[in-house]
Amino acid sequence: MTPLLSVDAVTFRYGKTLACDRIGFDLHPGEVLGIVGESGSGKTTLLNCLAGRLQPDSGTIRYTRANGEAVDIYRLGEAERRFLARTEWGFVHQTPRDGLRMGVTAGGNVGEPLMAVGNRHYENIRHEAASWLTKVEIDADRIDDRPTTFSGGMQQRLQIARNLVTGPRLVFMDEPTGGLDVSVQARLLDLVRGLVRDLNLSAILVTHDLAVARLLADRLMVMRRGRVVEHGLTDQVLDDPHDAYTQLLVSSVLQT
Amino acid sequence: MTTRMLTISGLAKQFVLHLQASQRIDVFQNLDLTVDAGECVVLGGQSGSGKSTLMRAIYGNYKPTEGSIRIHHKGDPVELVGAEPHVILDVRRTTLGYVSQFLRVIPRVTTLDIVAEPLIALGTPEDEARERARILLARLNLPEALWSLPPATFSGGEQQRVNIARGFIRHYPVLLLDEPTASLDKANREVVIALINEAKARGSALVGIFHDQEVRDAVGTRTFDVTQYKEAA
Numbered sequence: 490m491t492p493l494l495s496v497d498a499v500t501f502r503y504g505k506t507l508a509c510d511r512i513g514f515d516l517h518p519g520e521v522l523g524i525v526g527e528s529g530s531g532k533t534t535l536l537n538c539l540a541g542r543l544q545p546d547s548g549t550i551r552y553t554r555a556n557g558e559a560v561d562i563y564r565l566g567e568a569e570r571r572f573l574a575r576t577e578w579g580f581v582h583q584t585p586r587d588g589l590r591m592g593v594t595a596g597g598n599v600g601e602p603l604m605a606v607g608n609r610h611y612e613n614i615r616h617e618a619a620s621w622l623t624k625v626e627i628d629a630d631r632i633d634d635r636p637t638t639f640s641g642g643m644q645q646r647l648q649i650a651r652n653l654v655t656g657p658r659l660v661f662m663d664e665p666t667g668g669l670d671v672s673v674q675a676r677l678l679d680l681v682r683g684l685v686r687d688l689n690l691s692a693i694l695v696t697h698d699l700a701v702a703r704l705l706a707d708r709l710m711v712m713r714r715g716r717v718v719e720h721g722l723t724d725q726v727l728d729d730p731h732d733a734y735t736q737l738l739v740s741s742v743l744q745t
Numbered sequence: 746m747t748t749r750m751l752t753i754s755g756l757a758k759q760f761v762l763h764l765q766a767s768q769r770i771d772v773f774q775n776l777d778l779t780v781d782a783g784e785c786v787v788l789g790g791q792s793g794s795g796k797s798t799l800m801r802a803i804y805g806n807y808k809p810t811e812g813s814i815r816i817h818h819k820g821d822p823v824e825l826v827g828a829e830p831h832v833i834l835d836v837r838r839t840t841l842g843y844v845s846q847f848l849r850v851i852p853r854v855t856t857l858d859i860v861a862e863p864l865i866a867l868g869t870p871e872d873e874a875r876e877r878a879r880i881l882l883a884r885l886n887l888p889e890a891l892w893s894l895p896p897a898t899f900s901g902g903e904q905q906r907v908n909i910a911r912g913f914i915r916h917y918p919v920l921l922l923d924e925p926t927a928s929l930d931k932a933n934r935e936v937v938i939a940l941i942n943e944a945k946a947r948g949s950a951l952v953g954i955f956h957d958q959e960v961r962d963a964v965g966t967r968t969f970d971v972t973q974y975k976e977a978a
Contacts, residue, residue, distance in 0.1 A: 490831075517831050675852030682851075686866075704851065708830040722830040724806040731808065733763035740764060 491553055493518050493659060493691050499538055499548035501531075507715040508534040509545065514710065514720065518658075521685060521692045523706030523723065525699060525738070531715040532695045533663055539693060540580055540661040541570045555658060576606055579652030579660040583667045585644035588651065589636050595622060595647055596632035602655045621650040625680060642673035646680065653684060662694045666701055678704055699742055703727055711735045748817055750919050750950035751780040751803070756812035756826075758798055772798045773974035776812070782918070785941060785951040787965035790972040796954045799971055800921050803952065804843045805833040816840060816919060838866055842917030846924050848904040850897045856882070857892045860910040867915060874914075881910040885936055901928040913940050920944060922953035926960050938963045 492515035501509040508531040516522055524532045537543035539550055541562050553559045555577060562570055574580070582588040589598050599618040608614050619629045625646035627639075636644050645665065652660060665681065666674040682705060685692060696702050702709055702723060709726040711719040711734065719732040730736045757774035761767055772795040780786050788796040801807040803814055805825055814825040818840045825833060837843075842863070851859065857878050864874035882892055885906040891899065896907050905928050912920065922941070926934045934957070941964040944951060955961045961968075 520831060679851070679853045707834055721808070722805060722833055725808055728801065729760075729807040731761070736763050 490517055491559075492516060493520075493553055494539070494693075495551040495553075495559075496539065497549045497551075499535070499545045499550060501534055501538055501543065501545045503534075507531075509538060510715040511548070512717055513548075514717075516659075516691055516693065518691055519689050520708065521690075521694060521706050523702035523709045524693065524695045524712060525697060525702050525709060526712035527697060527738075530712040532712050535712070536661055536663055536693060536695045540578065541574055542580075552659075575602070576655065577658050579655075579657040581648055581652055581660065581662040581665045583664040585636070585641070585648045588648040589644060591635065591637050594633050594635055595627065595639070598636065598647060599650050599654050602651060606655050617654065621654050622647075624684075625650045626676070640673075642669050642677065645669065645677060649677075649681065649684075653688070653690075656688070658691060660690055660692045662692060664696055665694070666696070666698065674701075681705060699727060699739065711738065747781045747783060748948075749779055750782050750817045751778070751952070752813075752815045752822070753778040753803070754813050756799075756802065756814065757810045758795070758802055758807060759810045771976045773971060774811075774976055776971070776974040778969055780919070780950045780952060782948040782950050783945050784966045785945055785953060785964050787961050787968045788952065788954050789968045789970040794972045794975065796971050797923060800843075800923055800952065800954065804841065804921055805837070840917065841919045841921070842912050842915070843921045844908055844912035844923065844925050846905075846927060848896060848908045850895065850904075852895065852897075854895055855893050856887070856896050856899075856907050859896065859907060860914055863911060863915050877914055878910065881914055882906075885910055886933060902930070902933070905929060906933065909937060909940070913944070916944065916947055917949060919950045920952075922951060922955075924954050924956055926955065926957055934960060 494516040497513045498511045499509055500511055512535055524535060526532050534543065538545045544563050550562050551559050552562050565573065580588065593601070596615060596618040599621050600614040603614050603617060619632055622629050622632060627643055627646055636647055639647065666677055669677060678701060684690065694705055706723045708721060709723045710717050711726065711732065713734045719726055719730065719735045726735060727739055730739050754777050756776040758772045760770040760772065788799065790796055798807060802809050809826050812826060815822040816825055816836060818836050823832065823836060825836065857875055860878035860882060861874035864877060865871055879892070887903060887906050891903065896904050899907070909925055926937050929937065938960060941951065
């Protein structure tokens, strides 16, 4: 099986601080990889490097395109990399405001990426947008409302619709349930879980919440101080952690 | 000739507790076990002897320290110790099932969907999978009023029956059972015994921990004592 993403020795420094220290792994089609670790462990920096948003100091990230061609994403030109991100990837930010256009209606937020990949038929775009709003459990009546009038949970679901409407192959998610209260979080998790399965998505998910990781990720990478300290099948890493730091992390979770 | 479904050799499991001065716990070592199609091997030994640890090592959520676990998967032996996560997940999807003692509840997902999920993951149409789930839940005497609810608020015995239905809805060639009858009444224990014996008759290889002597006698082909592989202290 050809990996979808092949990451080798990716290193990124903020001044003297190593945020990512020679990170390497393969992501296979249909796999969901969780990256866990405390604040400052380098997980979001790594995600930004992988998603073509932050060029690493060294290392390579190879991606196999839908047409089968393998590309080194930082050897592509800026325009080509943006085109790739727009057509084959999605990026769900922790804060919906960072991923939405707040001055544009809900329908516009979902329809815009379709136009960006070449759809021109207004009625089709509006129809597709309405169908995606329903999929993420937003009432289609709200299609002409702006996201500023939405709750935090609705905004996050709208951001997910905006990202998935173009049928991406790989989705990057940065703490997608971060600022949400527990019942809203459960709804979102269930939604993401279903979409990942139904659309056969591959995803890389950054979270500090081990329960979220257990529910969504097939495998887990535990980061600490820019390094991967443990990597494996999600339930193996959580049920039988080997590294001292992972043992601390797992034993620090509150039980309900 | 019957097919050898599981071959475990030289297996050792040691836990190192880094938060407790790197204390080492040796659970077992040099453990050998083979399981053929149509057998139900009962794991013996008192509480704390490592029965559940062996079960979890086979399922892949505990990582063995040494040794080999080979499973007959899609016609070939596949090594599970040190296997890539996607290999283990593929083995779990098609070959290896596990009925644990406790149900891991997923928020908002109904009982019927939890039970139907393993079939849907294999590509069975959703309607058919749900129909099979209904039949099994009815057989396990779970009140129909509960089927459309998430099982978070169910009693222990009800959750356990959901878990059993999920484990038996498809015919896993290898099935691990960790105390599947622990909180069940006699009538439901009988149903589980029947399900296990049907699985054996179909040629599944089973490994189980059963608290109950009656269940052990009714389903076990032989007993495997884990205690003998404890390190002589």
